[in-house]
Amino acid sequence: MSDGSKKRKKGLGRGLDDLLAQHDTDLPFLAAYGEASGEHEGGVPPSAGVDDPTELLNAIERLLIAALGADAVESSSGVVTVGDWLDARIDETGKVAIEVTGESLPLIPSDLAAPGLVEGELSEDRSSATVKIVQWGLESRRYLGRLCEHHSLTL
Numbered sequence: 015m016s017d018g019s020k021k022r023k024k025g026l027g028r029g030l031d032d033l034l035a036q037h038d039t040d041l042p043f044l045a046a047y048g049e050a051s052g053e054h055e056g057g058v059p060p061s062a063g064v065d066d067p068t069e070l071l072n073a074i075e076r077l078l079i080a081a082l083g084a085d086a087v088e089s090s091s092g093v094v095t096v097g098d099w100l101d102a103r104i105d106e107t108g109k110v111a112i113e114v115t116g117e118s119l120p121l122i123p124s125d126l127a128a129p130g131l132v133e134g135e136l137s138e139d140r141s142s143a144t145v146k147i148v149q150w151g152l153e154s155r156r157y158l159g160r161l162c163e164h165h166s167l168t169l
Contacts, residue, residue, distance in 0.1 A: 064148045068092075070110045073150050074102050074158065081162035099165060109133075109146040112158075119143055120164045128153035 075094045078087045088095045094102040098115070105111040109132070119140045126134020130149035137143065147154050 065150050067104045067108050067110050070147055070150055071102060071104060074110065074112075074147070077155060077158050078162065081159065082166070096165070100161065105146070107146075109148055111144065111146050113142070113144045114161055115142045116165065116168065117141060120160050125157060125160075128157065130154045131157065 071092065071094060075087060075089050078094065078096055078100070082096060086096055092104050094100075101113045103111055119136070119142075121136055121140060121143055123134070123136050126136055126143060126145045130147060130151045130153050131145050132148055134145035135143065145157070
């Protein structure tokens, strides 16, 4: 190495002041979209939307029928049940609450905190779980699919 390269130190780039100044000058068009409401579901990032609970319940019912058959799924006035092990309903807060019971459920606490799922609780012995679904997506379908597969294997 030459002495010139030793003396030259790599700069850290732009400072915080430069970045903040750029933010103020480069992004004024965002104001046209209005202020953020500041309201979002706990556990769900503010950028994630919340789906209509009735549509969510209908999607859950279709998934359960596809996985377990129409004979296994009962539906009436905002409640979908599968035997005595799964109950899905729109609760008083307008979220779809799912309660499931069974031996050694194939769940860990992080399964109940996936995107689209909120307020999840798993019993210590893994015999019951409750969670609220606020957004239909891959994680909520995976959650229900695992429960259906486990139920089918335990019959």
